[in-house]
Amino acid sequence: MHLIGKGRLSMDRSTTETHLSIMDLPLILTQLFERAQQPLLPDVQGPLGLFVRYLRRKPGRGLAVIYTVDAITTAHKARVNDPNRAVSLTLDEQALHGAQIIFTAQQTHQASLAVEPTGVLHIADLGIAVQKFPADASLSALAASCDTTLQSQLFPMLQTAAQTQLQDEAWQLTSADAEPVRYKPASRCVIRYRLSLQHPMTGEQKTLTIFGKVYAAAEQAQRVQLLQQRLHEEQTQMGVLPLLPRPLAILPSLGLTFNEAIQPSANPVTNDQWDTLRTGVRALQPQLERGRGGSVTRILLPEEELRLTGQALARLHSSTVMSKDAPRTGAKEAKRAKERAALIASRNPTQAEKVQTLSQQLATRLEASQPDNYRPAHGGFKASQLLFHSHQVFVVDFDGFCLADSALDVGYFLAYLRPSGLWYHQQGMRQWFEQAAEIFRASYREAMHEKGVASETLDAIMERSRLYEGALIFKIATRRVNRLNSPRPQELSAMLEEITTCLA
Structure with a gap:
């Protein structure tokens, strides 16, 4: 009846007396909605499937x-990826032992089910919460x-935000539609609002799109918006196009x-x-051009995009807008690296020793790293945080x-700039990354140097990055x-080689 991932899942076997697996969760979710007498998708006739869009175990x-x-x-290919058709299931830490679920299907049948006013279905004794968008406990x-x-x-x-953007109260x-575009349960959701407006003096009609972001913690929303407003105002006063969208x-x-x-552009002039x-x-x-036999004949680099990115990062690092929180130090990143390495080692025992050795070497050097000063950083x-x-x-x-440390943002960008093909030694991927990284570094260095940062300081930033x-x-x-994907030793080995190179 149910689908998980890309394949069909048969639920013929009995799960009554045994502990559940991840593959059993669609059936449990469906049964909870049946117990609550709530249809999963009222507007679709016939058998329904559940298709995994997001899965995280942290x-x-x-x-x-x-x-x-x-x-x-x-x-x-025709399957919709619409948050309004999203159903999420969360299991508390108490319900898990590693990646294993510690309760049985029989327990889910017998446990008390509460239907919260928000629409969330909750079995508190087992740490299960099921919710259909937009319900989120x-x-x-x-x-x-x-x-x-x-x-x-x-x-x-929404009207106030539109008036602010149009600079006319x-x-x-007249009407608005909300379209969720990025949703992380229990954390935040980005929403695209499509607005229809009318001017009472002229009768003119206009459509407008703005973006909203709702946070689980209201104080985080206020803090982030205030910082963005200050950044936007600072750059506007400098007479340059701000590097971030205008907060409204x-x-x-x-x-x-x-x-x-x-x-x-509504009416692009060219292609x-x-x-x-x-x-x-x-x-x-x-992007690669290939010749006969699939050999790479030319590497195509997004040179302008990389230069703009380096310049934008330099503008951010030279801002006078400061966070009031304690600095994000190398020691903090060292702690996170060791925690991640321990998690990786637990799932990859044959490579655990190398993982732990590299993480310790990396942590030792990060803990000892000291910038000349702490600057504003994206973090x-x-x-994925850029628009061109x-x-x-x-x-x-x-x-x-x-x-x-400015090296954090530089290192962050370069770590994620690596194409996935690099982990499988695909032809051309190494050359593409090294050339792209050099363009970004050179652009960033030049822009920072123009802002008065000494060459010696920039050398140190690049080394720590x-x-x-x-x-x-x-x-x-x-x-x-x-x-919860299966381990891929080849992929992990390539990543460990890359970390070794970073340490060299």
Whole structure:
């Protein structure tokens, strides 16, 4: 009846007396909705399937799985990835032993099921919570952040945000639609709002798109929005195009922020790729030309995009906007690297010794690393946080904004710039990465030097950035563990070789 991942899952075997596995969870989820007498997807006739869209198991934070509900007959390519069809299941840490579930199906049948006012189905004794979007026990403002009806508390704030962007308080909001675009259960959700407005003086009508982001912690929303406003104002006063979208408003009661959308050209003049809005992941993908037999004849580099990225990072690192939190030190990154290495070693016993040895070497050097000073830093600077349009780069997602060694952001970007083909020694991947990394480094150095940073300081930043690269490669390596994927020794070996190179 149910699907998990890419294949069909048969639920014929009895799970009544044995402990459950991850593969049994779709049946348990469905049975809970049946007990609550709630349909999974009222508008679809026939058998339904549950298709995994997100799965994470993080130590101390339990297991989270998001399924898309769709007709079981729907072809894979036609299957929707709509958060409004998302159903999530979370298991508390108490319900798990490593990756194993410690309760049985019989226990789920017998345990008391509570239906919370938010719509969350909860078995407290077993640490199970099941919720259909937009219900979220830990992100309680999500449903209200998607309610665009005229009577909602969201509607007037959307109008205020639109008036701020249009710089005219006369514009009236006539209707709005909410489209969730990135959702992390219990944490945050990015929502695209499509607005229809009318000007009462002229009768003119206009459509507008803005983005909202709702946080589980309202104080985080306020902190992040204030920092973004200060960054945006600082750069506007400098007479340059700000490197981040304009913050528009905040609804504190919901922990919901609003920001301007970076819009592609409505009527592009040419077929130039810069006329379209591109994410950093798309813009910084390796491109190779191949000849006969598949041999690489030419490596195509996104030179302008890499130069713009280096310049943008230098602008951020030279900002006067400071976080009030304690600096994110090398010692903190060393601790995280050792924790990630321990997790990787537990799942890869044949490579555990090398993993632990490298993590200890890396941690020792990170703990001893000292920058000349701590500067404003993005804290998660990678391709997925970049948008390219009109020969400009825009940086988004400042949730991790902090004071840190500038080498952190440089190392973060370069660790994630590595194409996945590098872990499998695919032809051309090494050359592409090394040449792309050099363009980024050179652009960053030049921009920082123009801002008065001494060459000796830049040399030290680049040297320390190699340590942060290594630490972040450990983070990349934990993805397979957190997603409960099977170990891939070849992939891990390539990552460990890369960390060894960073330490050399």
